[in-house]
Amino acid sequence: MVTGLAVAPEFIDELVDRFLHRIVRADRARPTGLNASEGWDSVTRDGATQDDLTGDAVTGDGESDAVVGADFADQVFSGERWIGRRFVDCRFTDADLRGLVTERCEFTECDFSRADLGESVHRGSALRACVFTRSTLTGASLVACSLLGSQFTDCRLRPITITDTDLTLTSLGGADLRETDLAGLRMREANLVGADLRGSSLRGADLSGARLSGARLEGADLRGTDLAGLRMREANLVGADLRGSSLRGANLSGARLSGARLEGADLRDAVLEPTGLTTARLAGARVDVAIAVGFARAHGLLVDLTGAD
Structure with a gap:
């Protein structure tokens, strides 16, 4: 047994970060609901933190409140409810967002290619300059939302309810x-x-x-x-x-x-x-x-x- 081996703290931190990063990447079956935190570490994917995805609604107006550049590809958020969340330049490609409910959320320049947004409900949310390529929105409902500058290509849209939306x-x-x-x-x-x-x-x-x-x-x-x-x-x-x-x-x-x-x-x-x-x-x-x-x-x-x- 080897004792007295000195290891730099920075090296240990790096190893832990890599290990946790791999766990989060591999664990696609996350707890149900935005407030469920069991089994989650405070480290998340590509710079996003647990607080960005769980807990109560995000408040405040600062840019620091937004999740920027995060990769949520292939992740499962089905049936969850997001209130007041902000995402900038994030990837939701191939993500399961079926039945997701958003209220007063902002998505700016996000990529929803091949994502499943079927039966999702969006109230007062903004999806500006977002990309939807071969995405599914059948049965989705958008009320008082903004889709300013977003692009839809080869998407499944019918039936869809769009009310008082820009x-x-x-x-x-x-x-x-x-x-x-x-x-x-x-x-x-x-x-x-x-x-x-x-x-x-x-x-x-x-x-x-x-x-x-x-x-x-x-x-x-x-x-x-x-x-x-x-x-x-x-x-x-x-x-x-x-x-x-x-x-x-x-x-x-x-x-x-x-x-x-x-x-x-x-x-x-x-x-x-x-x-x-x-x-x-x-x-x-x-x-x-x-x-x-x-x-x-x-x-x-x-x-x-x-x-x-």
Whole structure:
């Protein structure tokens, strides 16, 4: 037996840190609930501490209250409840977040790729500039949240409940949002190119600057919506309800408008093929001379513009 061997304290601390780090990495089945601390050491993954993940709500406004750069990949947080937590540049890739409840939490530039957020509930939380690639959000609910600048790619979203939530600058290109209620939401400059919005409600949504080229909007409810100046090239609006909406100056070139309800809509200065309006319902719609003439010619009328101002 060897005695009297002197070992530097720094070396012992390093060994302990490495050992605990490996234990935490390997232990994916953590205790249930945010307040459960049995079996947990104070050392956690990649700079995060136990206090960042357990205990009561985080209070205070300082940057030190946030978990920054932590790696929670493959971790299990299913069914937990987080209140007032802040995460910056953290990885939740492949994490199990099913049934997670967040209230007044902030996630900034976090990666949720392939994470399971099914049946999760978020109230007053912000997920800003976050990445969701092939993530699952089926059955999720977002109430009074912000998704400012977040990007959704190849995600499973239906069914999803989104209420009083800010989708400004959110990228939902190609997203499947069929029959989703998006009425009244703030969606300024959102990317909805190629999105499937068939049967969805966008009534009264703020779509200023949004991109809707190639979007599928068959049977969508767009009543009273301001679509002025939007890019809607090749959009499919067959059977869409656009009554009382403003399409003034919108680019509808190549858009399909068969059976669309355009009663009382404002089509002045819109870029469109007048022949596409032949089967649309247009009672009370406002059009400019160019559209009126094109529409008349599409119906076989010979328009005489001689002497017109």
